[in-house]
Amino acid sequence: MATPPLLSVRRLRVLYARRGLLPGFMSGGRPADIRAIDDLHFDLQAGETLGIVGESGCGKSTLARTLVGLQEATSGSIRYNGTELIGLSRKDWRPLRRDVQLVFQDPLASLSPKMKIVDIVAEPLKALRPEFDAAARRSRALALLERVGLGPELADRKPRELSGGQGQRVGIARALIVEPKLLICDEPVSALDVSIQAQIINLLTELARERNLAMIFIAHDLAVVRQLSDRVLVMYLGKVMEQGRADNVYARPRHPYTRALLEAAPVIEADGSKPKKRRLLGGDTPNPAQPPMGCVFHPRCPLAEHACVQSVPLLRRVDGEQYAACHFVAAGG
Numbered sequence: 001m002a003t004p005p006l007l008s009v010r011r012l013r014v015l016y017a018r019r020g021l022l023p024g025f026m027s028g029g030r031p032a033d034i035r036a037i038d039d040l041h042f043d044l045q046a047g048e049t050l051g052i053v054g055e056s057g058c059g060k061s062t063l064a065r066t067l068v069g070l071q072e073a074t075s076g077s078i079r080y081n082g083t084e085l086i087g088l089s090r091k092d093w094r095p096l097r098r099d100v101q102l103v104f105q106d107p108l109a110s111l112s113p114k115m116k117i118v119d120i121v122a123e124p125l126k127a128l129r130p131e132f133d134a135a136a137r138r139s140r141a142l143a144l145l146e147r148v149g150l151g152p153e154l155a156d157r158k159p160r161e162l163s164g165g166q167g168q169r170v171g172i173a174r175a176l177i178v179e180p181k182l183l184i185c186d187e188p189v190s191a192l193d194v195s196i197q198a199q200i201i202n203l204l205t206e207l208a209r210e211r212n213l214a215m216i217f218i219a220h221d222l223a224v225v226r227q228l229s230d231r232v233l234v235m236y237l238g239k240v241m242e243q244g245r246a247d248n249v250y251a252r253p254r255h256p257y258t259r260a261l262l263e264a265a266p267v268i269e270a271d272g273s274k275p276k277k278r279r280l281l282g283g284d285t286p287n288p289a290q291p292p293m294g295c296v297f298h299p300r301c302p303l304a305e306h307a308c309v310q311s312v313p314l315l316r317r318v319d320g321e322q323y324a325a326c327h328f329v330a331a332g333g
């Protein structure tokens, strides 16, 4: 019998109300909403990593915030280990905080600059593992700092004394100290140099394997998530364009947007020189407040035809576990 997923997302929709008077409102209708996430489905098994990729404004950070209860969903379902998360009160979220942790792009930015690194890492234990006293919290934090590659000499330093890569290691240690089962990483390497990005990705890959962690890793280019993802999901304007096993999507991308993202991804040169962008994806990301009719990708799609403006393509199975939302991608074709 198939193992039930650790996380199951169905028909998830997050709408933001537009501000101000709009034509629809003035003509008697409701003001139109901005669809930050539109009809998202996916499952995640224990120990599995899902890479979520898309340009800025595609809804991936809204998704991260919704999954950890920081953003309210408009409709749909998010089930974690059998518990429905949508509509949970803050009190009901409390026991789940240990299981589901978030790593941000700049994990130290929201913390007091006066705190010592060891205290930053140990702090979540106070609320989520009250059985540990101060000495146990410190010793766990020091052990975890060591595991993420930061020696004891850094323990009593302040955040401003760390590099970007060290700061991200601290963020990972702080998230892992409560022993979560699901780690959601929202653009954790986007602000780092390419060589540091590789170190952080290697670290997360090792830790996920060691701890059988399920992980959602959000990034804006496909190359970054390649190494650590079992499956990938490509988003554009809040919708899924393509999803499938990472090996299949990278070897044979089926959606024109996935292909464009792969062609635009930086390539790390064999001689270690600075990666160059290949071909840039043409056009700007459309405004989510005014999504295009039909296929949301049509204004930038080199293959767009009349039908693409007329109707929204459904996400269809194109091969095994690979799905694409394009009128012209045929199953097996």
Ligand code: SF4
Residues within 6 Å of the ligand: 255, 256, 257, 295, 296, 297, 298, 299, 301, 302, 303, 304, 305, 308, 313, 325, 326, 327, 328
């Ligand atoms: Fe391009 Fe049309 Fe396919 Fe959309 S449906 S990706 S516009 S070909």
